[in-house]
Amino acid sequence: MSDEKHPLFEALRAGERKVHEFDIRELIGLESLTEWGGKPLEKVAIRVARKIEQDAAVDMATMYAEKSAKHASGDPDVILDAKAAAIVATCFRDLRRPHVLSVWPDAEQVCRTLNADQIGALLNLYNQVRRVESPDKKEITADELAAVISMCVAAASTTIPEAVLAKIERVKLEQMFILLAIQLHEARKDEGDGNG
Amino acid sequence: MWSPDPPKSLAPERLFRLLLSARPSLPIPFRFAGLEQHTLTVGALSAQHFADSEDATSHLSGERRTSWFWAHVISQCLESAGRRVFDDAADVLGLSETQLSALRRDVESTLSVVSPSYSFSNWVTWHARLVVGADHHLNAGAYRGLAASYDIGGGIAQPRVIERPDRYYGVSLCQLTDAQWMVYRAARALYESRYK
Numbered sequence: 001m002s003d004e005k006h007p008l009f010e011a012l013r014a015g016e017r018k019v020h021e022f023d024i025r026e027l028i029g030l031e032s033l034t035e036w037g038g039k040p041l042e043k044v045a046i047r048v049a050r051k052i053e054q055d056a057a058v059d060m061a062t063m064y065a066e067k068s069a070k071h072a073s074g075d076p077d078v079i080l081d082a083k084a085a086a087i088v089a090t091c092f093r094d095l096r097r098p099h100v101l102s103v104w105p106d107a108e109q110v111c112r113t114l115n116a117d118q119i120g121a122l123l124n125l126y127n128q129v130r131r132v133e134s135p136d137k138k139e140i141t142a143d144e145l146a147a148v149i150s151m152c153v154a155a156a157s158t159t160i161p162e163a164v165l166a167k168i169e170r171v172k173l174e175q176m177f178i179l180l181a182i183q184l185h186e187a188r189k190d191e192g193d194g195n196g
Numbered sequence: 197m198w199s200p201d202p203p204k205s206l207a208p209e210r211l212f213r214l215l216l217s218a219r220p221s222l223p224i225p226f227r228f229a230g231l232e233q234h235t236l237t238v239g240a241l242s243a244q245h246f247a248d249s250e251d252a253t254s255h256l257s258g259e260r261r262t263s264w265f266w267a268h269v270i271s272q273c274l275e276s277a278g279r280r281v282f283d284d285a286a287d288v289l290g291l292s293e294t295q296l297s298a299l300r301r302d303v304e305s306t307l308s309v310v311s312p313s314y315s316f317s318n319w320v321t322w323h324a325r326l327v328v329g330a331d332h333h334l335n336a337g338a339y340r341g342l343a344a345s346y347d348i349g350g351g352i353a354q355p356r357v358i359e360r361p362d363r364y365y366g367v368s369l370c371q372l373t374d375a376q377w378m379v380y381r382a383a384r385a386l387y388e389s390r391y392k
Contacts, residue, residue, distance in 0.1 A: 006281045008234045013290070015230065051267070051296045052289035055260050134294040135229060 019045040019098045020129050027125065028118040045098035046129045049091050057107075061086035064107040084123045085110040091126050124170055131171045140175045145183075148176060197301065198308040200318040202325040206309070212329030215379040216338055218365060220310040221275065224302040228295065234276050238306040241273050242373040243313055252285070263289065266300050273307060274299075313374040326382030342380055343387030359384070 005013075023043050049057065061082035069078045085107040094101035104110045110119060152161045165173065202211060214220050221239040228234065249268035253261050267285035274281045282288045291299065312322050330339040345364040350356040361380035362369045 005283065006276065006279050008228070008231060008276050008281050009283075009287060011231050011234075012228060048292045048294060050290055051263055051293045052286070054293045055263055055289070058259055130294050133292065135226065135298040136294075 017047055017099065018133060019047045019093065019095075020132070021045055021095060022125060024092075024122065024125070027121050028114065041103065043095050044103050045093040045095045046126055047091055047093050047098055048130055048133050049087065053090055054087070057086040057090040058083060060089065060107050064111070068108070068111070081116060081119070082107055082111075084119050087126060088114075088119055088122045091129075092122065127169075127171055128174075140172060140179060142179075145176055145179050149180070198304050198316060200308070200316060201321050202312070203309050208325050208329035209332030209335055210329070211309075212326050212332070212335055212379060212382070213338070214310065215312075215326070215375045216335075216342070218367075220375060222306050222310055224306050226299050226302040236281070237275050238273050238303050238310060239275055240310040240373055240375055241269065241307065242311075242371070243315065244370075245269070245272055246313070246315075263296075266304075267296075269307070270300065270303050273311075274303060311373060311375055312378060314377075315374075317374075319374075319378060322378050323382055323385070326379055327385050330379075330383050330386045339383040339386060343383040345380070346384070357384075 021043055022045075025042065061079065064086065065078050065082040068082070069075065089102060089104045089107050089110050092103045093099070094103060104113065114122070148164075151164060155161055168176075202208075206214070214222070219239050221237045223235060223237050226236060246269070249265050249272070252268055253264040256264055264285055267288035270288045271280070271282040271284050288296070308317065312319070329335065342361065342364045345360045345362075347358040347360055348355050349358045359380065361372060361376060364380070365372060365376055
């Protein structure tokens, strides 16, 4: 094999990694969050993990789960929480030097600083960034939305809608909610026009 | 997603010609953002390639094993301008997780077409489709040339056919891919049904 790398690989390697700037203070309801040195932390950068970083985050999570919950380290919930903390530690970066410094050094520090709801809120934010950067732009179609609405109406008296919706990704649910809000707004406007 | 059955989108005669080539390959729709001018193709891998990828990752477990296995496979089969894009699995894992999952989806589905395997594919269905493909008038010369690659052994009392697709492909028997064996056996089946 030639020592020379493929031009496409070189271009990929040379490409600058995108960072997305966010003010997370309100999101996690934590005004007192400070960076190293005691200065209040205002904005952070979110950077989508490379696969190798994500694998390292999984390792970090496994180690943290083993350390923090010795008797329940194999519990899927413990592992899942640790993975969320590890991905937050990996992808939330210092805005001034995002490719060098992370906001939290590891999963343990994330768990020491934040509660489960705050970690969940940050993970949702990260997943939104992933969706923005994803090459797969899967938009919800009107037919898909109509099918979900029909299912919810037909099975409203059962637990089926909750069970089905629980399996849908949060980002898709957000899209559905926005589309539904637009449809409702249009319907109300039409109704108003008809009455007027 | 790996499809065990032959693709319906490709006519049997085209499928036969595709697998007849020394190293079948097909373009994939995936493009790297900002580098869309680099078209990508997926080339066939032998069962040995898959086994090597399995062996190279056997010391790992869980998600890490899966991601390294596919990174290994992608590094061996993904090409652009006739050259492998990635030298090894570590290069592939430098991609973002969202890029890699979209890339893997296209690679996996295309590999299942250019590299059908006796281990992962529904080879009975493949055989039936390839026999139909071999029977197309444009493939008459090719299928006869392939089907005629055999020896007669076993003596005069009990003559038997010894399969020699290696002669057609110009490689040793151990280097033949499962796809080449499938296309050979389809050609032989048609030949036997015509001339016996």
